[in-house]
Amino acid sequence: MKILSERSLIMDLGSFYIPDKNKSSTKGDDAYFISKHHQTIGLADGVAGWAEQGIDGGEYARQLMDNCVTTLYAEEKEIVYPQIVLEKAYSNTNVEGSSTACIITLMKEYLNVVNVGDSGFMLFRNGNMIYKSSIQQYFFNCPYQLGKSSGCDDPSIAKELIIGVRAGDVVVVGTDGLFDNVFVSEMEVAIRVLRDEGCLKPQLLAKLLAEQALENSLIKSGDSPYTIAASKEGKFRSGGKPDDITVIVARIVPPMDIL
Template sequence: MLAGSYYIPKYNESKPLGEDSHFICAEKQTFGVADGVGGWAKKGIDPGEYARELMDNAVFAIEDQPMGGVNPMAVLNEAFLNTEAQGSSTACILTLKGNVLHAVNIGDSGFVLIRDWKIVYKSPVQHRRFNCPLQLGNWRDNPSMAEELKVGVIPGDIVVAGSDGLFDNLYESEIEELVSQGVNDGKFPADLASTIAQFALINSMDNCAISPFTIAAQEAGVEFIGGKIDDITVVVAYIASPDY
């Protein structure tokens, strides 16, 4: 699994690092995404601090895991127990074991699996209500609320993971098209992640767009039109043959 990433924090002078965080551990074939819940800012707490500490602790936890045997749930549990920052965050951690992608996910960060330019799997979203995802935190949910997922993969498959800033602003068909074009153009994972993130950013700033977030809002009885301005994290991973 060859992975690369791109991150666009929404502009905020007081929070230049944004509220998302992520990591890629190529040696252990594992990566993760977290999105600090923005509501904490109303209490004077930087939502990104929890997400960053959670992902840092996930990397430390992975170091203790055996090669080819990373357990995403165990990693998430250890990271959660060692995170002391105030706040809360969604989280998605994925690892490749042989021909199976193992993942643990809580909230509305997540991933899609693309095969032959079509999305064949999308991780479930966990919401309490519209725009309020399940979230890890010392006063919120814990890893027992997370879903463990297993998806078979074959060489040539592509994984696109990200925070809700990605999925709220790009339709599945748009992600499929961007991936198809990017791979045909010979883009490396990080370059493709950048392209996808930039398109999500453009859509997020379109006040007239009928975005995925617009549709979700309307289904919840909330009046909203346009993209959703948010931090945007994208991780792209190419599934290669074992002898690549």
């Protein structure tokens, strides 16, 4: 594995997690990992519906992410392939439950991505969103989900992507708790303000976006990304959507910018 200083570009990384206080587990249903050494990140959103069967909806997500990290450090290969990481983590995750998943690694000047369900990422350049990963779902609010119980999916349904990046790009990765509550325009404003103030730090941006998502999720009236999507399916509601909120921010920079 190349050391960071030998790479042409690296991901400067930060994260922030706000569990939904209304859920039975204080840990929430989301889980994530950051491996700066492998320039790889991942997150998962456990399906809350398992709570109706007395199962912690977040345990599957946590074990899946733990097994991703175990796979990364067990192999220590020059190139990380997110699809292979996901497949091996999935095969070693045997608890009841299910989750979405998104794993991203930076290889030279490209993001190698594997995604399952409605977690995902956006790519911003010069303060503008230029790419958004698509949602994988069977029908509205029923995303693809990894698991070994009846009705769940396996990694063969994952969508693989390769996206080119440049120095200065910002990648925002999140669970649906972020994307259901924060409009793209709000994210663009946050990025531009921090950039113009000279403090576009991944940890700070992740915190600001997570807190914005939480604030928006508690609004009882008005539109949100979730309500707009719901209305297109004939499901009318108003306000935000309370949920666990995970945000990982990657700023694409030359190694000397942070080493």
